[in-house]
Amino acid sequence: MPVLARAVGEVGHAIDRGQMTSRHHARYQAVALLAREERARIQADDSLTDAQRDNMRKRLEGVATNLARLAARQPSLFGLLQEDAEVSEGTLQLKREMQQAAGMEPEPEAEPAERPDADTPSARRATIPQSVRQAQLANPFLVPDFSAVRPKPKGRLVGWELIGPVLNAFEHPVPGAPACMDLPDPRPTLLPPGLELMPHQARVLSAVAEGHRTFLLADEPGLGKTAQALLAAQLAGAYPLLCVVPNVVKTNWAREAAQWTPNRTVSVIHGDGDTIDGFADIVVVNYEVLDRHVGWIGEHGFRGVVVDEAHYIKNKKSQRSQQVLEVSRRVRRRMARPLLMALTGTPLINDIEDFRAIWEFLGWIEERKPGDDLMAALEDTEMTPADHAFYPAARQAVVDLGIVRRKKVDVASDIPARRIADLPVELEGAIGRSIAEAERQLAQRLVGRYRAALEHRRSRGGGDEVDGIDAELVRRVAEREVAESSEDDTSGDNVFSMVRRIGQAKTELAADYAAQLARSAGKVVFFAKHNDVMDGAEAFFAARGIRHTSIRGNQTTKVRQEAIDAFVGDPDVHVIVCSLTAAGVGINLQVSSNVVLAELSWTNAEQTQAIDRVHRIGQTEPVTAWRIIAAQTIDARIAELIDAKAGLAARALDGAAEEETSSADVQVEALVSLLTDALQEESVTA
Incomplete structure (x- = not known):
């Protein structure tokens, strides 16, 4: 005691x-x-x-x-x-x-974690996809590349314990010490048509062009880390490239890769990897299934590895961290200087111990000593830890290895004051299959209505025959479906119940992303339409110890104001969960610059009003609204329609008012799209 x-x-x-x-x-x-x-x-x-x-x-x-x-x-x-x-x-x-x-017998030190190639449960789940086997047979001589190997440094620091002093240099920095390496001026970069880089992004690519190959890219969310990593691989010729990412952003990485590097093939690993293209230039895998693929990944000849949300590997004892570190070790054994990038929005100087695993992934340190590049930089200081000036010099040596940290406020002139970033997610497993089947049944019912209406018109001899799909009749069927459906119906198989089910299925993915933002960027405003989605999100935050509050339609004015005051004034309240309809107007939440839209509204105006709770007078940072969209579902169609209607409305400005589309128009258009696609697919297979 x-x-x-x-x-x-x-x-x-x-x-x-x-x-x-x-x-x-x-x-x-x-x-x-x-x-x-x-x-x-x-x-x-x-x-x-x-x-x-x-x-x-x-x-x-x-x-x-x-x-x-x-x-x-x-x-x-x-x-x-x-x-x-x-x-x-x-x-x-x-x-x-x-x-x-206390005179007690201490617990014995734990044995080192077994590597994934040992006889562990992870190893027993290991798999080699058939397409990967084919790629290995087609490229049997994947020669290791050590052309850029450097001699091991030797000097006055041999025998010194250095990891502790280097960490200490970060824990107690000199006031005003830089948290970002010096980056060269932007230089022209060939990009796909219609895409542009912001100056702060171009600076990182200039460093890659000059030969830099390791980065701890810690820009705040919304500053385009994904694009920087993908284009860095292109500049460095780091193909094949492996991207290890959280499940919630796996689909988005594939989409971003296709957008920024359209000349490169992309393949995503799902489960055992049965659908992977072993010849792809870019391979995306999520942390949850990495354990099954460490074996072949380590021998595949990857020349670059990107780890997104790298704070996921901060606990070196976790299987997840061990697998990522093993991949890095194997890649570095085959190449002297591969492209290695750790992406995280988490501030650098919180608990510097968390960055041991990230530095080890990047090759900056080994288990108990600096890596060769860091050791050479420390030797260049011509000092030892006995010298007081060694510590700021050591900190700068690590920063110069590739730490890049920019905040929104630092590059506010580079980015729009307000932007919407779509984050497509895949609804996997039983829930995903259930929603896909329900959407198919809804489409088939609409097809049945269309066929019945067409037959009725023919039997009465009314109207001229239309070659192909009758667009006017498709629209009438969609309008009738919307008119007969109810937004309050939770048990039917109409468009409203479909969208609600999708919102429920996205809840955990959206809440997970909001939690990541709260961890890395500060306060987050989370919007949803339905109470069950809000309930699910709040349960998720509570289970992870994230303090939050909420605004709902059934609250009194006093309770609502208390929730707002807690979010705005309490630094430990990180998330406010808001109803799109109840909190879309009349409140000020500009203490945050990140909004998560877990469910889509039916109009652009409702979406804009929600974002404007944050993007208003008093906001000092650019605002990013992260729109969570269920890929390959009617959710994606609705998002496209909202954006299209918003563009039409913007062009319709006449100096007085904006021509806003009603929610019914979007509902009808969504069903028109669904029915048209089903009829086209039916005609192809007929």
């Missing part, structure tokens, strides 16, 4: 001085773990009397109370109390030290 009390006191003093470091966070978590274990030991110890047990419990409760008080003063500590909180090696080491100080 005295050891725990002293540790709690140290953390309290650090909070008082405003000098909390990663070591203090680790010490706090170690105390919480030991207190939890001690409570379990007391419960199970039959040798204790009731009086002894009660006394020890009271003392433990005192420790727990002090931990809670510290967390109330330093909210970042709350996450360390969660049962599923990640436990770093630093925490485990401090825990062992405290056990030794």
Whole structure:
């Protein structure tokens, strides 16, 4: 108990001085773990009397109370109390030290995590897709490339422990120290027609053109990291290129690759990879299925690897991190200087321990020592950790290896004041199949109505025959369907129930993306149409310890204002979940510059009103609205129609008012599109 009390006191003093470091966070978590274990030991110890047990419990409760008080003063500590909180090696080491100080036998150090090629469950799930086998047979001599290998540096730092001092240099930087490497001026880049690069994007590509090959690209969300990575691979000739990404953005990566590098083939790995093109230039895989493919990926001859949302690998003990690091090791064994890019919007200087795995992925460090490039840069300082000036020089050496960090406010002149970014997602598994089948049945019912109307007209001898599809009759069928359907109908098979089911299916994906934004860019406004989608999103945030509030139609004025005040004024409230109809007007949320539209509205005006809760007077940063769209469903059709109608409305401005399209028009047009496609498909197969 005295050891725990002293540790709690140290953390309290650090909070008082405003000098909390990663070591203090680790010490706090170690105390919480030991207190939890001690409570379990007391419960199970039959040798204790009731009086002894009660006394020890009271003392433990005192420790727990002090931990809670510290967390109330330093909210970042709350996450360390969660049962599923990640436990770093630093925490485990401090825990062992405290056990030794208390005269206890410390827990043995954990064995190193097995690599994915060992006999592990991940290895047993490993697979080699047939198309990959064919590619391997077609290219049997994938010669490793060591043409750019550099000699290992040797000098005064041999024998020094350097990783700790380098991390310390980031944890205690000199005021005003740069968080971004010097980037060359933009230079012309050949792009597909209709696309343009912003100056801050072009600077990164200029660095690639000059030979730079490793980047920790930490621009804030909305600044075009995906495009920078894809074009960097093109400039570096880093094909085949592997992109490891979260599932929620997998489809978007494939779309962006086709947009920015249309001359390159793209293939996405799903599950065991049965549909992958082994000859593709760009291969996209999500973290969740990477374990099945590490084996062949490591031998495939990839010349570049991009890891999106790289903070996913911050816990080196996780299987996910081990797999990504193994891929990097294997790629670097085959190439001296592959293109390696870690993309994350998470600020660089929070808990620098989180960046060990990212630096290792990039080859900047190894398990216990700097990599060759970093070691050479540290040698060039002609100093050692005994010199005070070594630390800022070491920090700059790491930054120069490829840290790029720009905020929206820094490049506000480069980007539009307001923009909508579509994020297509795939509805996979049983839910995806169910929605695809429901959409097919809706289309077939519309086809049946069309055929019946056509036959009725023929039987009465009315009207001239139309070659092919009768567009006028298609529209009448769609209008009748909309007129007979109800937006309140949750059980039918009409367009409204279809859109609602899609919204429900997107809930977790949209909430997951909002959580990523909250983690990396600050406060997020989350819009949805239906209460069940809002409920699902709030449950998701609560399960992940993300503090949030909400605005709904059934709230009193007082409750609504309290929700707004909490979001605007409390730095620990990261998300506000809003109803599109209840919160679309009359509120100011410009404390955020990121909006997530989990469900589509039926009109552009409703969508614009939602975005304008953030994009208004007082906003100092460009605003990005992330529109979550279910790919290959009627959701995508609706998005296209809303955009098309918005363009028509903009062209219809006459100096007084904007010609706005009604929601019924979009509903009808969506069904017209669905029915037309079904009739065309039917005529092709007939």
